[in-house]
Amino acid sequence: MACVAVIGAGIVGAASALELLRDGHDVVIIEPGEPGGEQAASYGNGTLLNPSSVIPMSSPGLWKKVPGYLADPLGPLTIRWSYLPRLWPWLRRFVPAGSTREKVAATARALKPLLADAPERHRRLADEAGVGALITRGGVLFAFPDRAAFEAEGMAWGIRRENGIKWLELDEDALRQQEPALDRRYKFAILVEENGQCRDPGAYVAALVRHAVAQGATLRRDRATGFRIEGGRLKAVRTATGEIACDKAVIAAGAWSKVLAAAAGDRVPLETERGYHVTIAEPGVEPRYPVMPSDGKMGCAMTPQGLRLGGQVELAGLEAEPNWQRADVLLKFARKVYPGIPADLPAERVKVWMGHRPSTPDGLPCLGPASGCADVLHAFGHGHVGLTAGATTGQVVADLVAGRRPPFDLSPYAASRFA
Numbered sequence: 001m002a003c004v005a006v007i008g009a010g011i012v013g014a015a016s017a018l019e020l021l022r023d024g025h026d027v028v029i030i031e032p033g034e035p036g037g038e039q040a041a042s043y044g045n046g047t048l049l050n051p052s053s054v055i056p057m058s059s060p061g062l063w064k065k066v067p068g069y070l071a072d073p074l075g076p077l078t079i080r081w082s083y084l085p086r087l088w089p090w091l092r093r094f095v096p097a098g099s100t101r102e103k104v105a106a107t108a109r110a111l112k113p114l115l116a117d118a119p120e121r122h123r124r125l126a127d128e129a130g131v132g133a134l135i136t137r138g139g140v141l142f143a144f145p146d147r148a149a150f151e152a153e154g155m156a157w158g159i160r161r162e163n164g165i166k167w168l169e170l171d172e173d174a175l176r177q178q179e180p181a182l183d184r185r186y187k188f189a190i191l192v193e194e195n196g197q198c199r200d201p202g203a204y205v206a207a208l209v210r211h212a213v214a215q216g217a218t219l220r221r222d223r224a225t226g227f228r229i230e231g232g233r234l235k236a237v238r239t240a241t242g243e244i245a246c247d248k249a250v251i252a253a254g255a256w257s258k259v260l261a262a263a264a265g266d267r268v269p270l271e272t273e274r275g276y277h278v279t280i281a282e283p284g285v286e287p288r289y290p291v292m293p294s295d296g297k298m299g300c301a302m303t304p305q306g307l308r309l310g311g312q313v314e315l316a317g318l319e320a321e322p323n324w325q326r327a328d329v330l331l332k333f334a335r336k337v338y339p340g341i342p343a344d345l346p347a348e349r350v351k352v353w354m355g356h357r358p359s360t361p362d363g364l365p366c367l368g369p370a371s372g373c374a375d376v377l378h379a380f381g382h383g384h385v386g387l388t389a390g391a392t393t394g395q396v397v398a399d400l401v402a403g404r405r406p407p408f409d410l411s412p413y414a415a416s417r418f419a
């Protein structure tokens with residue numbers, strides 16, 4: 001059995017650690033923050049476990065929209081001018097990555113096995129960690145002002161159908177019955193029943209890591225900085241305070257993985273797609289389903305802390321201060337989705353958060369051995385779908401460490417595709 005260092009304790013690191021322990025390895029989790037804490041994307045995401053999320057962000061005709069993204073600092077996708085030079089290596093690949101239907105369909109085919117059965121897989125992990133109730137499998141609603149708005153997204157839904165995603169169509173009456181809290185502006189919806197939710201992702205990740213430690217993993221509060229590789233074999237992970245001896249390492253540091261990937265021989269144009277959420281305690285409405293309103297570009301879902309509205313893409317790097325006006329945009333739109341939310345919410349009932357989606361230009365993570373040393377495994381860059389994909393990613397990591405053949409072809413995920 002090997003000694004495996006897992007770098008990062010978000011959902012990807014936590015799931016990887018548990019699957020590695022199952023195979024009998026010694027596991028050291030290296031994480032500077034609180035596992036499942038607010039620094040991680042895994043804490044504040046939209047909570048959705050959507051096998052249907054196979055469509056990447058880059059889509060045909062995107063290049064025409066880039067000037068608008070630069071001009072509107074509060075639009076659903078914005079680029080900060082000052083960050084443009086540093087963003088360029090990502091942006092120049094992002095725009096062409098989805099420039100044709102064929103390219104989007106190829107990405108969707110590659111994502112499908114990573115997302116399939118995600119609610120069931122997470123439920124199993126959560127059950128093991130004693131928090132099974134956090135994972136629900138009741139479906140997710142996609143709400144549209146009318147059928148025409150749904151048909152305008154025909155390419156995306158067609159590709160979903162090609163990948164085996166099934167749904168129910170709800171007309172105005174059926175929608176009203178299923179989700180009375182929604183604004184009456186929405187007259188058509190799609191219900192994807194196989195989609196699910198993790199009601200409290202931060203608590204879930206924290207519980208997985210606690211369970212890993214109870215199973216024998218060591219949690220080291222430290223920051224990985226690189227690797228000691230001798231004769232092509234990994235000897236240790238270098239950290240801010242010294243070295244941790246190990247035979248294998250997993251880079252699962254989310255949006256912070258770029259430097260580590262470079263230290264293992266792969267230059268990956270990894271970026272952060274900064275996202276925001278607003279949580280409203282006692283929101284005055286009780287939605288039955290998580291909802292993605294087509295005109296809002298956001299996810300709305302109940303959590304134990306209240307109604308969470310998550311979304312926005314801001315390309316401004318890891319260091320810039322949050323622009324909390326973006327959270328206000330989400331809050332204002334929330335009232336358009338749920339008219340029952342009071343207009344005069346006391347400030348103490350509204351909590352805002354900003355976090356970093358680890359984003360590759362083509363919407364696929366890096367998953368597999370590093371080019372500079374096969375003992376180092378990449379497991380980062382899951383962008384908008386990392387919570388969903390986390391459980392299967394952990395399984396693939398364990399397969400690779402054990403020398404088992406992973407359950408699907410990993411070539412689309414090779415970091416060397418950016419070389």
Ligand SMILES: Cc1cc2nc3c(=O)[nH]c(=O)nc-3n(C[C@H](O)[C@H](O)[C@H](O)COP(=O)(O)OP(=O)(O)OC[C@H]3O[C@@H](n4cnc5c(N)ncnc54)[C@H](O)[C@@H]3O)c2cc1C
Nearest residue numbers: 008010011012041042045046048224254275385386387388
């Ligand atoms: C607003 C928003 C909404 C989203 N909604 C959804 C959704 O509904 N469904 C979905 O599937 N996905 C969603 N996502 C995406 C998802 O949250 C991420 O893809 C996923 O959480 C990434 O997990 P991770 O473990 O790779 O990274 P993270 O959760 O970011 O964890 C990385 C960890 O690595 C640690 N770390 C950093 N540097 C180092 C280092 N040098 N050494 C050691 N540790 C280090 C960090 O402290 C952190 O804890 C959303 C994201 C955002 C921001």
